[in-house]
Amino acid sequence: MDAGADRSTSGEAPLLEVEDVTLQYKTKQHLVTATYRVGFRVYRGDRFVLLGPSGCGKSTLLKGVAGFLRPVEGRIRLNGNLVQRPGPDRMMVFQEFDQLLPWKTVTQNVAFPLLASKRCQSKEAEERALSYIARVKLLEFRDVYPHMLSGGMKQRVAIARAMAMEPDILLMDEPFAALDALTRRKMQEELLQLWSDIRFTVLFVTHSIEEAIIVGNRILVLSPHPGQVKAELNSEHGHATAGDREFLALQQRIHRMLFAEAVEDTRVRV
Amino acid sequence: MKTIERTLPVPPTRPEFERAIADARNVGEIVRPLSIWERVTNITAVRRLSLLVLLAVIWQVYSSWLDNPLLFPTFSEVVRSFWHDLVNGELIARTGVSLKVLLLGYAAGIAIAAVLTTFAVSTRIGTDLLSTLTSMFNPLPAIALLPLALLWFGLGNPSLIFVLIHSVLWPVSLNTHSGFLGVSETLRMAGHNYGLAGIRFVLRILVPAAFPSILTGLKVGWAFAWRTLIAAELVFGVSSGSGGLGWYIFENRNELEIANVFAGLFTVMVIGLVVESVVFRTIEAHTVRKWGMQR
Numbered sequence: 001m002d003a004g005a006d007r008s009t010s011g012e013a014p015l016l017e018v019e020d021v022t023l024q025y026k027t028k029q030h031l032v033t034a035t036y037r038v039g040f041r042v043y044r045g046d047r048f049v050l051l052g053p054s055g056c057g058k059s060t061l062l063k064g065v066a067g068f069l070r071p072v073e074g075r076i077r078l079n080g081n082l083v084q085r086p087g088p089d090r091m092m093v094f095q096e097f098d099q100l101l102p103w104k105t106v107t108q109n110v111a112f113p114l115l116a117s118k119r120c121q122s123k124e125a126e127e128r129a130l131s132y133i134a135r136v137k138l139l140e141f142r143d144v145y146p147h148m149l150s151g152g153m154k155q156r157v158a159i160a161r162a163m164a165m166e167p168d169i170l171l172m173d174e175p176f177a178a179l180d181a182l183t184r185r186k187m188q189e190e191l192l193q194l195w196s197d198i199r200f201t202v203l204f205v206t207h208s209i210e211e212a213i214i215v216g217n218r219i220l221v222l223s224p225h226p227g228q229v230k231a232e233l234n235s236e237h238g239h240a241t242a243g244d245r246e247f248l249a250l251q252q253r254i255h256r257m258l259f260a261e262a263v264e265d266t267r268v269r270v
Numbered sequence: 271m272k273t274i275e276r277t278l279p280v281p282p283t284r285p286e287f288e289r290a291i292a293d294a295r296n297v298g299e300i301v302r303p304l305s306i307w308e309r310v311t312n313i314t315a316v317r318r319l320s321l322l323v324l325l326a327v328i329w330q331v332y333s334s335w336l337d338n339p340l341l342f343p344t345f346s347e348v349v350r351s352f353w354h355d356l357v358n359g360e361l362i363a364r365t366g367v368s369l370k371v372l373l374l375g376y377a378a379g380i381a382i383a384a385v386l387t388t389f390a391v392s393t394r395i396g397t398d399l400l401s402t403l404t405s406m407f408n409p410l411p412a413i414a415l416l417p418l419a420l421l422w423f424g425l426g427n428p429s430l431i432f433v434l435i436h437s438v439l440w441p442v443s444l445n446t447h448s449g450f451l452g453v454s455e456t457l458r459m460a461g462h463n464y465g466l467a468g469i470r471f472v473l474r475i476l477v478p479a480a481f482p483s484i485l486t487g488l489k490v491g492w493a494f495a496w497r498t499l500i501a502a503e504l505v506f507g508v509s510s511g512s513g514g515l516g517w518y519i520f521e522n523r524n525e526l527e528i529a530n531v532f533a534g535l536f537t538v539m540v541i542g543l544v545v546e547s548v549v550f551r552t553i554e555a556h557t558v559r560k561w562g563m564q565r
Contacts, residue, residue: 068459086462096456102561103478113464116474147562 013080014041015201016065016169021074022226023060034060035227037074040220042169042203047195049216050205053258057227058205062173065203066092078168088117091162095174097154100146100161106133107142110161119165132164133157135194152183159191163200170202176211185239188214192238209254213237213247221257230257318547343529352533361518361537368499368514369541371427375434376495380488382435383442388472390443391450404444412437412498416505430502437498438491445490449483450476482558489550493542500538 020037034057042048050058063069065076067086076083078090091113093099100109110129114120120128133142136156146154155175162170176184188211195202206212212219213235221231233254237247294300310316330345339347355361386403389396412433419429453476461475477484503516513521515534522530558564 066459066463068462086459086465088463088465090463092459092463094456094459096454098454099456099460101457101460101475101478102563103481103557116464116466116470145561 012043015044015046015079016042016203017075017077018061018065019075019077021061021064021071021076023057023064023069024072025060025069033226035064035222038222038227038229039074040229040232042201042218044201045199046201047215047217048201048203049212049219050203050222051209051212051216051219051254052207052222052227052230053224054207055224055227056222057224058207058222059173061222061227062092062171062203062205065169066090066171088113088119088165089168090171091165091167093155093158093162093170093172093175095177097151097178099158100154102146105143105145106138106149106157109146109157110164113161113165117165128164129160132160135163135197136160136190152179152187155179155187156190159194163194163198166200168201170200172202172204174205174207177206177208184211189239191215209251209258210242212254213250214239214242219254221254223258315547340526340528343532347529348532348536351527351529352536355530355533361533364513364515364518364534365537365541368503368516371430371514372434372495372499374427375431375499376438376492378431379435379438379491379495380442383439383446383487386439386443387446387450388469390447391472391476392468397447400443400447404440407436408440408444410436412494413501413505416502420506425506430499433498433502434495437494441490441494442484442487445483445487446480449480449487452483453479478557478561481561482563485550485554485558489546492545496538496542 018038018040020039022036022038023034025032025034038057038061040048050061052058060069064071065078065083067083067090070084083090101112104112107126107129110133111120111122111125114125114128115122119125130139130142133139136159138153138156138160141149141153146157149157159172159175176187179187191202192215194200204212204215206215214237216235219231219233219235220229221233222228223230231254233250235250237244237250241247304312326345333342333344336342352361386396386400390400391397415433415436416429419432423429423432457475457479461471466474499514500516500519503514504520515537519531519534522528522534554564
């Protein structure tokens with residue numbers, strides 16, 4: 001709610017600054033306000049989670065950061081530069097499995113953005129692609145077309161593709177939501193492992209409280225219709241501490257925040 | 271009335287157990303090679319060839335029973351005159367003339383369609399233009415434009431190419447454009463995310479993603495082009511000295527060489543079969559099938 005509250009203790013400049021952003025999109029009949037004056041700051045190395053029920057504009061917010069949507073009010077800055085259009089410095093991992101290009105093999109898919117953005121020559125791009133494919137443990141499937149992969153493997157390729165670009169920030173829009181529970185857990189573990197290996201910055205959207213606590217180190221809780229910031233919390237939990245008393249307490253706390261709407265609405269907001 | 275006695279179902283308590291998994295080698299047949307019959311009938315070419323043979327046999331039997339070579343010659347007769355004109359080079363020459371014009375018109379039509387659909391997919395006014403033009407001109411038979419084309423371009427290849435472009439352009443544009451519209455939002459966003467825009471976006475994302483529809487458009491366009499060409503040649507026949515296949519059919523009908531008329535039609539069909547089963551099939555196998563977009 002007030003951006004002054006989350007100033008970094010070390011005085012380091014934030015990587016991503018979202019200041020009082022209002023986002024609107026048009027449907028056939030309506031102009032929908034998805035978020036209303038949302039602000040937050042993401043620092044280098046953060047695993048920043050946007051959490052909220054459906055309709056809180058968290059995916060729209062991510063699209064705003066990605067540059068697919070212009071804010072009607074407020075500013076989004078990455079490294080101090082205003083975000084105005086989509087670009088390869090913010091790589092997006094989508095929820096849908098069809099985000100891979102079906103006409104390219106796994107390696108070609110991972111190498112394609114490197115080539116399309118003219119960041120690498122073809123040989124260098126392939127080498128880099130292979131090293132990231134190895135990181136997500138898909139080396140033996142490198143010459144396979146996406147339609148032959150399972151859902152979890154496709155998401156791993158999408159993550160490798162995004163990370164191979166070595167973007168300033170990785171944007172993940174409920175990347176594991178369409179996976180089965182066992183695969184989802186495995187993917188979360190792998191994501192955390194990758195993070196501790198190479199320390200990327202990720203902005204992660206989810207509607208699962210548990211996933212937010214496990215994946216994130218900082219959680220932005222949003223309220224719906226339109227999306228507004230309700231709280232920003234810290235989490236130091238992973239799979240190892242899932243089910244701990246503190247974990248459960250945090251889970252309860254967020255749960256109450258999200259589902260105590262009736263009480264919240266009576267309160268006057270400034 | 272007595273109270274109905276209802277007992278809530280209680281599932282019985284069962285003991286837990288764990289089991290060792292049987293060795294897969296003892297299970298028996300897990301992978302079995304297909305029988306020869308299954309493997310042979312799995313080959314598309316074999317199934318299609320046997321269909322063709324069946325059709326030829328039906329033709330032969332019916333025409334022998336009819337016994338009227340003037341109206342409906344037998345299959346063997348048609349094959350004989352087909353072979354005769356093939357060997358003396360006449361059919362090949364005629365086909366060559368037709369194919370040259372056909373390919374010119376086809377290529378020009380596709381090129382114009384590419385420009386039109388790229389324009390349509392990048393601007394709203396382009397979309398309006400394409401859909402208006404398509405709904406106006408697509409129902410118009412190319413042959414109906416032939417008299418006009420003859421007035422404008424004279425007797426000869428230019429007017430043939432004009433009507434060919436007309437017959438190819440609309441189905442190809444229509445299919446390509448609807449294919450572009452069907453490309454999923456996720457793929458579009460992924461493309462923009464890489465920094466692709468404009469013509470690079472169309473070529474590297476939209477065209478491959480819409481390839482199944484584009485291919486359908488190309489096939490329909492090819493068939494329309496053939497129909498138009500043969501019909502146009504039948505109507506105004508010979509151009510610049512040597513006529514094409516349509517003219518060959520027309521000439522032989524005038525001379526009541528009905529078997530040769532059939533041989534001409536037969537040639538069109540054979541070319542159609544070859545183009546479909548060799549050219550388009552190869553393209554399909556290396557693109558949409560390999561990518562899992564089509565079975």
